Amino acid sequence: MSKNIVIIGGGIIGLSSAYYLQKEGHQVTVIDKSDITSGASFVNAGYITPSHIVPLASPGMIAKGIKMMFNSASPFYMKPRWDTEFFKWAWHFHKSSTHAKVDKAIPVIMDINLLSRELFSEIKASNDLGSFQLERKGLLMLYKTKNAYDHEKAVARKANDLGLEVSELDKKQLERIEPNVKINAEGAIHYECDWHTTPTQIMPKMLQYLKDVGVVVKINEEVLNIETNNAMVKKIITSKGSYLTDELVLAAGSWSGRIAKQLDLKLSLQGGKGYRINVKRNTGINMPAILMESKMAVTPMVGFTRFAGTMEFSGNNAFIRKERVEAIAAGAKRFYPDLEITQEEKESAKTGLRPVSPDGLPYIGKSSKFKNLTFATGHAMMGWSLGPATGKLVSEVIDEKKTSMDISAFNPNRKF
Numbered sequence: 001m002s003k004n005i006v007i008i009g010g011g012i013i014g015l016s017s018a019y020y021l022q023k024e025g026h027q028v029t030v031i032d033k034s035d036i037t038s039g040a041s042f043v044n045a046g047y048i049t050p051s052h053i054v055p056l057a058s059p060g061m062i063a064k065g066i067k068m069m070f071n072s073a074s075p076f077y078m079k080p081r082w083d084t085e086f087f088k089w090a091w092h093f094h095k096s097s098t099h100a101k102v103d104k105a106i107p108v109i110m111d112i113n114l115l116s117r118e119l120f121s122e123i124k125a126s127n128d129l130g131s132f133q134l135e136r137k138g139l140l141m142l143y144k145t146k147n148a149y150d151h152e153k154a155v156a157r158k159a160n161d162l163g164l165e166v167s168e169l170d171k172k173q174l175e176r177i178e179p180n181v182k183i184n185a186e187g188a189i190h191y192e193c194d195w196h197t198t199p200t201q202i203m204p205k206m207l208q209y210l211k212d213v214g215v216v217v218k219i220n221e222e223v224l225n226i227e228t229n230n231a232m233v234k235k236i237i238t239s240k241g242s243y244l245t246d247e248l249v250l251a252a253g254s255w256s257g258r259i260a261k262q263l264d265l266k267l268s269l270q271g272g273k274g275y276r277i278n279v280k281r282n283t284g285i286n287m288p289a290i291l292m293e294s295k296m297a298v299t300p301m302v303g304f305t306r307f308a309g310t311m312e313f314s315g316n317n318a319f320i321r322k323e324r325v326e327a328i329a330a331g332a333k334r335f336y337p338d339l340e341i342t343q344e345e346k347e348s349a350k351t352g353l354r355p356v357s358p359d360g361l362p363y364i365g366k367s368s369k370f371k372n373l374t375f376a377t378g379h380a381m382m383g384w385s386l387g388p389a390t391g392k393l394v395s396e397v398i399d400e401k402k403t404s405m406d407i408s409a410f411n412p413n414r415k416f
């Protein structure tokens with residue numbers, strides 16, 4: 001039966017949900033407070049990453065955060081501030097960072113990543129969005145030190161045991177795979193299972209496709225309030241009007257916790273700010289790479305090379321910390337010594353907020369309090385990869401179909 005469905009948020013998660021819900025015959029409205037040209041879904045590194053099997057909440061992360069806390073140029077930064085929501089979230093993050101919880105999360109993260117990778121491929125084959133970059137070159141983890149190598153080798157072993165394609169490259173092999181740029185690294189672990197894309201190419205194409213097939217997209221319209229009755233969401237009140245709805249999907253990224261609070265629901269989330277610099281000239285870089293000791297990502301996208309990184313917990317804002325931008329440019333030069341990122345390129349840096357749950361797993365599924373409310377958020381560092389899978393799962397949940405995978409680990413009502 002066709003339903004009237006409102007989706008709050010037009011990032012990759014909201015748009016992917018609209019994509020699959022529309023295909024099931026529903027009348028879908030996406031509402032976004034921005035004009036859908038910026039934020040996490042535009043500034044990300046574009047990786048589709050089955051290799052990212054270890055959640056952010058893993059042993060040692062809090063200690064690292066505390067150590068780096070007072071250095072705002074560091075790649076992992078928690079701004080010291082009095083914020084009880086943040087303290088609660090940090091405590092839950094700490095409790096989730098155990099070996100046992102990480103081991104339980106790894107196969108689930110891999111499964112949803114593989115499902116999503118397959119769906120990216122299906123979307124491409126359908127030609128719904130026309131042509132777009134979806135490259136299967138894999139991802140290099142470039143290292144300089146034995147420490148970094150040992151760390152990644154342990155992850156690679158786990159990935160290999162789970163059936164993911166991983167290999168190792170020494171200096172000579174690196175030169176062969178990346179012949180047009182000088183690299184200062186001892187070698188790389190090559191996750192051949194990973195793919196990459198250009199988000200600023202896919203997002204507008206997806207938006208246009210959705211409009212063409214009848215999805216209503218409301219931009220520059222902020223959801224301010226949600227009216228409920230009898231354990232059901234009834235009406236969405238925005239800055240410009242109101243919408244009656246049969247079903248509501250909450251896909252508002254890092255702002256989802258705030259909206260959930262209006263419904264008296266707890267959704268533990270913090271915005272993890274990341275930065276990107278685009279270099280729109282030939283850098284010679286042909287392979288996506290994570291520069292391990294610089295803790296940053298490099299992606300050859302359509303029309304530019306992107307340098308991205310940082311996980312900064314300093315509240316939901318787009319403020320650009322200049323020292324962080326400088327650190328990203330310097331981090332790139334440590335690995336690509338001939339690459340000089342210009343002042344102009346640094347000045348056009350942008351940020352986005354990753355919606356980070358305390359255990360590194362997304363929230364996908366129905367609210368236990370409101371029967372017609374579905375959550376689709378909390379994807380942290382994997383939201384780009386997991387867009388299509390989340391969209392498909394959301395449509396299956398709303399249509400009460402058997403889901404493509406077991407989603408109990410993503411239960412939005414879970415306690416920490």
Ligand SMILES: Cc1cc2nc3c(=O)[nH]c(=O)nc-3n(C[C@H](O)[C@H](O)[C@H](O)COP(=O)(O)OP(=O)(O)OC[C@H]3O[C@@H](n4cnc5c(N)ncnc54)[C@H](O)[C@@H]3O)c2cc1C
Binds near residue numbers: 032041253273274385
């Ligand atoms: C630097 C960086 C690099 C990254 N690299 C990768 C990567 O390589 N691979 C990967 O998988 N992931 C990556 N990520 C993570 C990924 O980008 C995010 O997880 C993902 O974009 C989140 O998508 P979203 O749709 O949930 O949120 P968003 O893209 O933030 O969208 C949420 C939308 O909700 C809207 N909204 C919020 N509140 C309201 C309201 N009240 N009313 C109306 N609208 C509202 C916002 O305007 C926004 O457009 C990276 C992130 C960053 C920052």
